[in-house]
Amino acid sequence: MRNLIRLATSVAIALTLLLCSAAFSQESDVELPDEPLAAEGDELEALEGADMVIGLEPAADEPPAVEVPLPTHVTVSDLPNDDGTGLVVEFEKAAGETEALTYTVSVGAGPDGPWREIGSFPATKKWKEEVGHYFPGFFWFQKGRADMSSRFHLFVIQDQGDNVPLETGIEYFVKLTASLDGVSRDYAETLSAAPAEQWFDTGRTNVLILAVLFGATVLYFIARARRDPNLFIRKISGLDAVDEAIGRATEMGKPILYLNGMSSLADLSTLAALNILGRVARRVANYESKLTVPCRDPIVLTVAQEIVKAGYTDAGRPDAYNADDIFFLTEDQFSYAAAVCGIMMRDKPAANFFMGYYYAESLILAETGAGTGAIQIAGTDASTQLPFFVTTCDYTLIGEELYAASAYLSREPLVLGSLKGQDMAKVFMMVMIIIGTLLMTFGVIFIKDLFKALG
Amino acid sequence: MQFIRKQFPVMLAFVMGMMMFIREFVPAKFSEQLYYGFTDWAIVIVGFSAVFAILSLLHHHMNKVRKRAQGYGYSIITILAFIQMITLSLIFSVRPGTPGGWEYQWLFVPMQATMFATLAFFIASAAFRAFRARTWEALALLIAGLIVMIGRVPIGEFISPHLSTFADWIMNNPSMAGFRGIILGVALAQIAIAVRIIFGIERTYMGGGD
């Protein structure tokens, strides 16, 4: 009898707790177990084999009340460096915060709601440092960095719920709720703020300073080049070989094939390739050879036609220009490659130029050209295709050598000056990398943040 | 007319370039609206270029057929293939189950896959012909390349687990360092060219002479 009562009491308490947790829980559906909840293991063993179990047991101890810790120093303010649709909730973590604790942020139009839940996160997430890219300057000199990753939470609100953005200038009220084991507690105060838009992103101040410095360096060296045009530029074998290639083609009486790459005019490597095309066209016009320029992009086609025509005109041979030599093939990558390979196999050009940006078809083009015995000069900033060009071409312009080509071939002071400015920027980057590596090795990490665009 | 051809494009490039540069530092709504507005226009312009491409393609091939130039038979096939594909696509679309879709799946896809597949053969012949260690640096590069080539496939794991570990180390350290150097250099060069274009020093995009 005693055991029966004990069993019945245990079951009753368990059911009561289940129903209570269902009442506190907002969303969960309580599923009662199919079988009655079992008593403690020892009691079960005692019940085994008995025909009838009768027991009377005092009620088990009440489970302890759940104490939900609350955070402190909660503030709600406008999200900086945004378009006026964001608020930020910042608070110091609650004393006794555990992994099981969850924070929920709700937004309402008034101090009493109605509240719309914006988001929930466990107490182990949303530290100020990891979200803190909206807060420049604070991290740049390591102020309180340790605190930012373990003491202060930060939550960004960018909508009113249901993906409706916040409106600029309207005051919104924010409620912060802490939940632990199904028990929730609201922060005592309901705070408010109005989003405001900013006209300057302070998180990018470092980017602006570096960009202006770089631009100023380039312009300074351009101005200096105007005064003293004899700026040194190192030898680039691929560009020196351009004349040799054109001369060889002329001697053999075969055409020259020039490709501008697979990219559009928006890509700077295509512009660099067109620049070289202009110089090549001028020299081809002088030698009275044939220049074939199959294009992949129609806008590049029009620019290429103008450039070649201008090249022939500058060489004093406008009559030799044939617009049909510069033509559009197709925009499809491998169809273009197949068509160009066909041109190489039929026309057997003596010199092939592969300038610009290339994708996987680079090896197909270069290997086919190598098979025809042509001299091949490639120039690309597509780092993944460089190995293929280096293997199959006689000369390869690697990365920025392609961009330096216009300065190298023309020796124009303005262009040479910008190349010099670019080199100075590279020296600066190299020095910063070395200093930064040394500093970070010894635990001084603020220098990393100096070069990070925050936000 | 001279102003439209010579000075106006340079002014436009300067204004647009500076506007988009400044926009990067202005988070306000107006700046965002400008940004998305320009991108909508850019989508329209890129779409128009497709029309231009079609006209250029047809013009080129019809010229070849008219002049009976070398290989004009291929031009006839190109024009016929172009017309039939456009017709089928406009009437039936190219979704699976349509004639256009059938052509896509059973002609276009195998042809494209075949072209890409030829790379495997070309790589083998290019590697055999050109990967010769003529200098000590070339030898180091060759050994690294061979380790990565074998270490990144299951047979490398089968031969020795250390191969794949070493191959990963090569990819994550010296190879990445090299790539980073190239990427940094290219990025700086691109900024320099952009500065030249914005300030009108570089005018290649206009075509013609300087």
Add this chain to the structure above:
Amino acid sequence: MEKVQKPSFIERFLQLDRRIIYTLVALAVAIPLLFPMGLPIKVTPEVQSVYDMIEDLPEGSNILISADFDPASMPELYPMMKSVMRHIVRKHHKLAITVLWPNGPNLVAQCIEELKLEYPEWTNTVDYVFLGYQVGGAIVIISVGDSFSDTFPKDYYGASTAEMPIIKEFNRLGQADYMVMFEAGNSGDWWIVYGTEVHDVPVGGGVTAVVAPMYYPYLQAKQLNGIIGGLKGAAEYEKLTEVPALATAAMDSQSMVHALIFVAIVLANIFALMFVGQKRRQAREEM
């Protein structure tokens, strides 16, 4: 009359007709497909990261896929895309798919049709939306940061996107919990620069083996959470999802071809050295 010297074996080997090399490559591909060897596939941390990300996201999370490839890259990227999409379907995540390459949409449509045969309850406009292709490249990426339905007013099948149930919850890049891009070119750079960095969305990459080295710096800088590289990466993901398919089947062939090229290069270098030695000896003898 001068006697024409027959080229030695070394010289003939060094000038081996490329058609012989092509034949050997063809055999190295075909034989393992017919007689599988079952070489072990080890999962790399980069692929595991992508898998773990999708696995650990709460059910119903928003995932964006951008399938930026065409039939040429299909052998590498199609198996990995199908594997990833199968994983997403299994985890009941919401999926939006865009394509930036004009010849890509039909491949995605094919993949969707194949997955629907495996998971008939997977519903268009509710569980997934296939937005299709839009011209513009980087411009489209910037535009989806604002709104899917504005950038793609109609989906691939011609239905209006604005009214779709999935679009009501998931209508811009910033609302994605994760993004996976399948890249055969450099549009991945645009996604990272204009897309995920701006909107704070973690991104994983499925890329061809050729462009994979280009994305490793992003992986180290934690701008990518993982990379599925090439056919081997696809095979690893198939192993993780426990559905071996095309990529797994092709691993033996890939291994054999790599081994063939390895042997050919080593032999060519050995013979080249021997040839140089031979020439030097001949020159000394003539002196």
